[in-house]
Amino acid sequence: MSKINHLWFVSSLPAIWVPEKRRWVRLFARHMNIPFIDLDWYIEERFHKTVGELFIERGETGFRELERNMLHEVAEFENVVISTGGGAPCFYDNMDFMNRTGKDCFSGGASGCVVQALACG
Numbered sequence: 001m002s003k004i005n006h007l008w009f010v011s012s013l014p015a016i017w018v019p020e021k022r023r024w025v026r027l028f029a030r031h032m033n034i035p036f037i038d039l040d041w042y043i044e045e046r047f048h049k050t051v052g053e054l055f056i057e058r059g060e061t062g063f064r065e066l067e068r069n070m071l072h073e074v075a076e077f078e079n080v081v082i083s084t085g086g087g088a089p090c091f092y093d094n095m096d097f098m099n100r101t102g103k104d105c106f107s108g109g110a111s112g113c114v115v116q117a118l119a120c121g
Contacts, residue, residue, distance in 0.1 A: 008032070008081040009089075009098040010105050022083065029081040038083045043070050064091040075101050 010025045022038060029036035040051050043066065047054060055063045067088055074082050075097070082102075089095040089104075098104040 008034075008103050008105065009101075010081060010083045025081060025083040032081065034079040034081060035077075036081045036083065037074050037077070039067070039071060039074065039088060040085060042074055043067065046070065068092045068094055072097070 008028070010028065025038070026036050043054065044050055047066075049057070051063075054066065058066065064087070068091065071082075071084070071088060071094055074080070084098075089098060095104070
């Protein structure tokens with residue numbers, strides 16, 4: 001019997017307050033009974049620098065390329081909810097990749113997005 005892989009991407013506008021987004025996405029992941037990964041946190045842990053430091057060091061183009069590579073890396077995980085900021089889906093083929101690879105939820109408000117996703121299962 002093959003295992004079903006649940007891969008969710010939750011993106012929000014940059015103006016959404018990060019702690020609020022993380023709280024709602026964690027709630028959604030807990031409801032789905034699968035792990036939660038915040039892409040920015042994952043990048044910071046891998047490179048031992050903040051997103052701001054990486055952005056300054058590499059410039060926007062360099063950071064967005066790194067972000068794309070890390071997005072593809074975390075998408076290899078099974079059964080996970082991945083939270084991205086509003087910029088991630090806007091660069092390279094990230095939005096198409098997210099739509100092809102898993103279920104994407106993009107909203108002006110993280111809480112509305114997660115509530116909608118919870119209702120849809």
